[in-house]
Amino acid sequence: MWSVSFTRSLGLALIPLAVCCIAANVLLFFPNGYFIYAEEGNLTVYVWYFMGIAGGGIMMLLPAAVFVILPKYGDCCERESCVMCGSVLAALVGLAGAGYCFIISALALMDGPKCFTMLGWRYPFRNGGGRYLTETETWAICLQPISVVEWNVTIFSILLALSTLEAIICSVQAVNGLMVAVCRPCCYKQNYSLNP
Template identity: 60%
Template structure:
């Protein structure tokens, strides 16, 4: 059974996912849609790891022909996004800029009343949680698609003789 159409459709599915990862990562640089916190150097440090731009974005575009690179890229995006989600954003708590939710194992995610501990940027916890959730979901999808591409490539390599088998007969 040949499945080149399946592989092609998986490759095309990765492109919009990659674009969405890039957009979500870029938005993390502009909390509340402003450049103020970027200019002041008050972004969460894991945003600078470019998980959506590099891992979920650029490396995905190359993964159409190299699914293993895509697996690495989506895995990177997923892991760094998860770490950023667990750590929480850097924000002004009224006592200075810090990571008020760090080292708490992500419990802040279920304690929304603590989100008001962050004064500035306004709604930074909601901003980060939303965008990091998008990155986690998209990179998970990308990982699954790349994994399927790897499996499909292996199956195609093993079954290639079956796919291209021709019936040769000797006509005298």
């Protein structure tokens, strides 16, 4: 049925998004390719929440796997309805993971990076309500790691975009699964005859 093949295509779309979330989160540990900042604990605290690895990555691979391996049952609507109910639950897990990734990434963007300034290691943009995002001339306050503001803004923005796409895909599947599971349109296809 079209709903199962559609669900599989959604699952296939989630896999590269999840892998990209994991890769983006890993990159946050290496500003400018250096691991020393992670070793010394001089990264923004939000990196350690693993929003891309856990939320947008691993939690997204579960619904992706469920969507891709959905069995085909042909004309058996009852079994397909049960399977689609399971896919709705998987979609809800995916929505939770995407939401976690989105919220943590948004908070990280609002606070800005932890960096070395003339006053030492601190969060120079934390109380600015995210105004630093449009005031690029203030980014020079961060002396180390070099270009850390650009690094964090770019990667957290990518995580925001990826988690938004993941949430859209999981929402579409939740609606699709509910329509099939609840409505079961093929169960009502019956042959009627004008002759008694």
